[in-house]
Amino acid sequence: MPVINRIAGFAEDMTAWRRHLHENPELGFDCFETAAFVEGKLREFGITEIHTGIAKTGVVALIRGQGDSENGPVIGLRADMDALPMPEETGLPYASKVEGKMHACGHDGHTAMLLGAAKYLNETKNFSGTVALIFQPAEEDGGGGGVMVDEGVMDRFGIDQVYGIHNAPGVPFGMMQTTPGPIMAAVDTFHINITGVGGHGAQPHVSKDPVVAAVGIVQAIQTISSRNHYALNDLVISVTQIHTGSAENVIPETAYINGTVRTFDKEVQKLVMQRMQEICDGMGPAYGVEAKLDYEVWYPATINDAAKTAFAADVAREVVGGENVQDDISREMGAEDFSYMLEARPGAYLFLGAGEGAAVHNTKYDFNDEISPIGASFFAKLVETAQPV
Template identity: 65%
Template sequence: MPVLNRIADYAAEMQGWRRHLHQHPELEFQCQQTAAFIADRLREFGVDEIHEGIATSGLVAIIKGQGDGPTIGLRADMDALPIIEATGAPYASTVPGKMHACGHDGHVTMLLGAAKYLCETRRFAGRVALLFQPAEEDGGGGNVMVQEGVMDRFGIAQVFGIHNAPNVPFGHFQTTPGALMASVDTAYVHVTGKGGHGATPHECVDPVVAVVGMVAAIQTIIPRNVYALDEVVISVTQIHAGTASNIIPETAWFCATIRCFSPEVRALLKKRFHEIVAGHATAYGVEARVEYDWGYPATVNHPEQANFAAEVAREVSGDAAVNAASVREMGSEDFSYMLEARPGAYLFLGTGPGAGLHHPAYDFNDEAAPIGASFFARLVERAQPMP
């Protein structure tokens, strides 16, 4: 596999960075120690500028090439998850209840490896903006960075990112033009009736029956309101009600995750969800309040950038190891906000067999880091060749 020779030389060093990060996970926007570690490495490499404190703990570093040219953005997310680690690794998390269960430690390591190479060689025109982002898992740090003006402030013309993919063949890349990952919205429905004794339901207004009716009716949205070829997921993931077998509760609530790819379908799902809840509330004589959290939009690759990224991936991993028309998936990503702000593309990099993302036994495959770093480095050199 043609990993850049210089980056291959960093493999042991990159493993050390990754395992340090794995031992010291941080959540959401509170990634200050992670950012400080990254900034220390970047200073050692000799980046030209470091801008810290973006989106609370994010940072942007600038590497200047040779001659004038545009600025290309490369993004890595930094945050971990509130999960108790079960890997048993000697470098396991030292922070109780927190672990890097999604490989963001690996994403940071790949971008650091590319940064070291680009600082040493500078075989490109214009500039590279390294975007180290907090709060991908919860909080939308990518959106906050965009809202704080990083694209305009640093003149970023296009932007790219990678996510690791366990159980995809090692070293294989997957991407596609257009929608790659779904939007995600979350609905919380709070139902209030009239509680009382389970033996006298005629004296009560039962919120449990109302919730059951709402949940059942919501499942009709996809087969009866959405075109059959539009991919949509509506999953009711929690229902909470009651305290004892002989009490009809006063209140009940449930929540659902709602995912799709089209803005028009997304708006339809929200409309129908509210209509069904309101109609059933009237039918059952309860009050219902909906909190509809409009979450991350769909991650939509720009065709030109997606095709170009696939070309670079083929250079790194070979033709047979790149699927440039992969099946899109229902997971979500806040890199979507950066792709709304600038042309760019997002790819998956296979890390081979192992526990899945967000599993307590998940661990990033360190052997994949030089591949991702080589992809980032060649992306810059191909996108912005020296004059």
Template identity: 65%
Template sequence: MAIINRIGDLGPEMTAWRQHLHTIPELSFDCPKTSAFIKARLEEIGVDAIHDRIAQTGIVAIIEGKGDGPTIGLRADFDALPITEETGVAYASTHPGQMHACGHDGHTAMLLGAAKYLAETRNFAGKVALIFQPAEEAGGGGEVMVQQGIMDTFDIAQVYAIHNAPGKDFGKFHTRAGPIMAAADTFHITVTGKGGHAARPHDTVDPVVAACAIVTGLQTIVSRNHRPLDQLVISATQIHTGTTDNVIPETAYLNGTIRTFDKEVQAMVVRRMEEVVAGTAAAYGCEAKLEIEFGYPPTVNDMSKAGFAAKVAAEVAGDAGVEADVEPVMGAEDFSYMLEARPGAYLMLGQGDGAGVHHPKYNFNDEIAPIGASFLARLVETAQPVR
């Protein structure tokens, strides 16, 4: 494994940064302690400019290289999750009910490590924009930063990000050209009938039966309305209705998620859900209201940038340390908004065995930080070489 020597030397410092961040997890956009820590480190590192208070607590820092050239963007998210930590580590969360259960503390440490090396060496042309982003887990901080103009303001030509991957081989990169993560939308359905005594169902219009039929009907969208080779998930995850055993309720509520990779498939699902929900409810004498909350769009890697990133990753991890055509996953990621704005690529970096992300016993593996930081640094040097 060809970790950059200087970045390897920064391993203990990156570990210290990461473990400090782990003690102060913050949620969504409200990350003042995290943002202040990042800004202080960037000032120590000696970047050329720091632009803060983007998307409330986000930061874009600029490092200038040698000579003219484009600007490449590197993004790390830094928000945490509303989970009570169960790791038992000495540097566990000091904020009750909040923890870094997805490794965003590690992503931030890797980008800071790459920043320190790049600020020392400046062995690249143009500029690098270090994007430290809040609210990946909830709120869409990536979208907000794009809407607030970071791509145009800092003239970012291409953009990249890494996410840790527990359960994947240690130090192995995973990516693919095209869609790598799904769009995540949420549906809400309220079915209204006529309540009454459970012993006299003929005097009622039962929304429970209609709700159950709607759940079954929604699955026909997956099995009968879309091309089998296209990935699609529709999962009803909640049914809430009734208060006691001998009363047929007036209403039933359904909730769930839709995962797609293609906007045409997404549009088809919305159309068919409207038809299935309304038609099924009517068949049972009920009325139904469908609401869909559109979440993060699919994360789609640029074809050429994904190939380029895979080649750079192979320089760090070796050819066997890169899987360049990984299967896409149905999870969602708001880096998708940055990839809609600029070409680039999203990669996952295996961190070996351990609890999965969003688990109370999850912990970022500090040993992968020099690998990820080396990749980010080499990405800049390779994309924008000094002439």
């Protein structure tokens, strides 16, 4: 089947909801107005079982289907709500009204799609059991998905399986992509603070130069990928910041190094942590400085359940056609905190092609509203197929 006719009928509503959210972006866990907007729409649809304040501003709404819904299966559908701390340069009439904040990843569209599915599912209730609509804050920074899991959403609402969608600029319009097993990488962050002895640039012999130490440590970090790990195990280590110094004739006292690590294999992750610590422990004394590593383990790898991925791909074929579904794409090194939900329950994460346009996390990005009926139809069809009457 193509896009559900009833959902296509309120496509303009989804566009209006999305553009309202786009104009009013909020960051991290502070999605207060966004959550209030979501709750208001859900109540407008006639949904009454709404739970707020989860992970500070997260919302979970339950729609009961037919039969013994209280004791039946529960399927979870998730949308993220937060924006990014960056300026918008689209020039659109509905561009962000909040300086330095922008919906540059399409979470406004993800929220609109799930609201569209909610409206349809509550009208028709052509399913058994229950659907749990999960509106999550802090995907970009803070791991709101993990916090919601830690606060018990899976057990509290009896969720058996869970699904999520992300829009994908550059992928042909309406194409849905996924893969069983790992689909997105784990992400870690490292900070290295170097402390030496500052002094005059003309007298380096009486200083302990953190700048030279920082350069040496960064070069050594690059050898982890090239010399310490098996080349066929995916690994990315990127040094993204080096901060030090204030003048051309002053040797500073401190330097700071920061970067990101992307892995799929926990043994590779452990190797990186071990080697970074060894590099800091060895290179600090070698340069006569202190090099202190702070390694932060963040989101785990996003790993799709094989059976649920095959099921989701079959549903996608019914919505967009078999020629528009790829169920064996290569995994990518981006990260996603939906990973925490997939650690807690089997499910699948999919990409929905948005056609040509600026990439996510770009100041000129805008969500393609024309894919909203597709995403909402996919969510709705998932529920009706997984839990038939």
